[in-house]
Amino acid sequence: MTSKTVLISGASVAGPALAHFLRRDGYDVTVVERAPTLRDSGYAVDFRGAAFDVLDEMGLLDEVRTHDTKMRGTALVDETGTETGRLPAEVFAGELEVPKRELTRILHRITEDEVEYVFDDSISSLVQDDSGVTVEFERGASRRFALVLGADGLYSKVRQLAFGPHADALEHLGLSGAGFTTADFLGLDRSGVLHQGNGRAIYAYGPHDGDRMAVSLSFATSSPALDRRPREEQEHAVHTAFADCGWVAPRLLRAMTEADDLYFSSSSQVRLDRWSHGRVALVGDAGYCAAPTSGMGTSQALIGARTLTRHLAASADDHRTAFTAYEAELRPYVAENQAKGREGARAFGGGATS
Template sequence: MKPSVLISGAGVAGSTAAYWLARHRYRVTVVERSAAQRSSGNPVDVRGPAIPVARDMGVGAALRARATHADGMRVLDRAGRTVATLPMQTEEGALEIPRADLAAVLYDAARDGADFRFDDQVTALSSGPGGVDVTFERAAPEHFDLVIGADGVHSAVRRLAFGPESDLVHHLGVWVATLPLGEPADDPRHALLYNEPGRLTSIHPARGDALVAFIFRGPARPGLDHRDTEAHRRIIAAAYAGAGWRVPALLAKLPGADVYFDAVSRVQLPVWTRDRITLAGDAASCVSLFGDGSSLAMAGAHTLATALAAAGSDVAAGLRRYEAEHRVRTDAKVRRAGRAAALVVPKSRLGLAVRNAGARLMGRAEARS
């Protein structure tokens, strides 16, 4: 009989893991809290270790068809003048794609080999050496040989198996919000970046309908519901009061918009596995301000499936191998988190001036090469 695995989360990590585990002859069930695949999300990168994963899944053409057309970034001053122009992707085979489109392509690749169940979620777990008894919000309880939490930074599986989010997810002092612009960007080839100390506003051409992003520094907000969109809109509007460039007009689009809002956080656990429960993607390790979290999620999900297949009946050995291999990738990102935040959202006018000077030098060097 095929070993059974439950994956919580039908996003990037969950769908990638489902595809590869089904290929390795697991009986795969995926449960997703949302009623359908999500339609929003910021552009993310498929690069580095994710490129061969996508190629071997046969989704390269589908990803290229949905890729954004941006090939550079323009850093602007308060009047909208260009301070520096920087290229984006330079790695062969790398591309940028809206997160929702990436998740949809991976889901399409995985759905024939797995049982996807939307509009449901895990509510209780009882794990031991022989597997996991799972209680769902809607479906009847079931037993699985393995449970994978691939349900994001606010993972229910992680909370149930490892402890409360407040103990494991640490705010890095930065918030991110995105919403559709509602029209194509004026510049279809460049993402526009406008900074003031402690806050960034950007317009990304995406694919057709441009995307607005607000990235700003701010304290943790204990008790804030990550699904309370009205509260999110109020926080964004307060954070950008008095901002220049096109910001007032962009803020006027907040009412009624499909807003994504969350803190930039560091997920840190001493181990990713407890008995027959393990974590993948943002549920296990999450720090990214440059869109490469999705690449890490794809690479990690592939590593997990490959390690389990190689270990055969020794599930514990497979899980140890997965964590040992993938932590090498994620730990490097965690160590660079502070530097990334300083580049994206400098705290002071001095820091902003230094960042912009560096951007000008980099842009000139790229132009000469």
């Protein structure tokens, strides 16, 4: 084993971006992903601010722009569906929005020939010593790496193993919700519609894919416990929250029950005193999720990946120095985004505090 061997957990956005920059700097990179294949799910992701510089540095900006959803804004409606105002496209779509599956495919394509991808597996144990990390996997044989980087999202397995239980890192913002796609019976043409009030919100935009629209049904909750509960319990909670809601709520509740792409998640932030522990470090949502209501998840993932790899290169691969500099540079940016996430959760009816 050399000092240039790195294991990355997670093959969504932060993981492949890390892999790209690390390979460029001469690292031998392995990416492990618990999904059996490259994920083809997720609706749309947006880019803001310095994320464009990262895409440009990767040589991907022009290609990513070809997948622009060209969203045209969101109508605000009351309980009868009557429009009461409008929000500009930038509120939900940022400066550029693309389907997440397209970004994931692009990042995988530019790394697959030089990076080892291991799908359908996950890390089960991390044991560090002065010279490296011994990693055990749920399926594959144990291996040894110089560094392990967690880019595996809100419920990061790397964070759980190296830093402690999820409950110690997650701060619930008082909002949970179900997302799914259904027939675009609202006739949304690259636009969205939002109804909110009484601690709940209905947001739909489309067409997500042909004649379909993406739907989010969000409501106030006291904890993220439903994230790990069976689907029937999640659906019951959504039905209960929207039982007396008018407009198109009854039809959307029926569509949710029939949906084969339902996902349920809570708006939570990851709040840690440090983003590294020995030879293990966290990037993106795994280390400092700002919540979907911030609109900054993808941008943070890309900027975090570039920032960490830049400091590794500048420190001549001294991971302690690099991890410290990475965190010192990025924390103010993350703090701003997490403030936006809390503000966004409150706007959608959550109980987030400052």
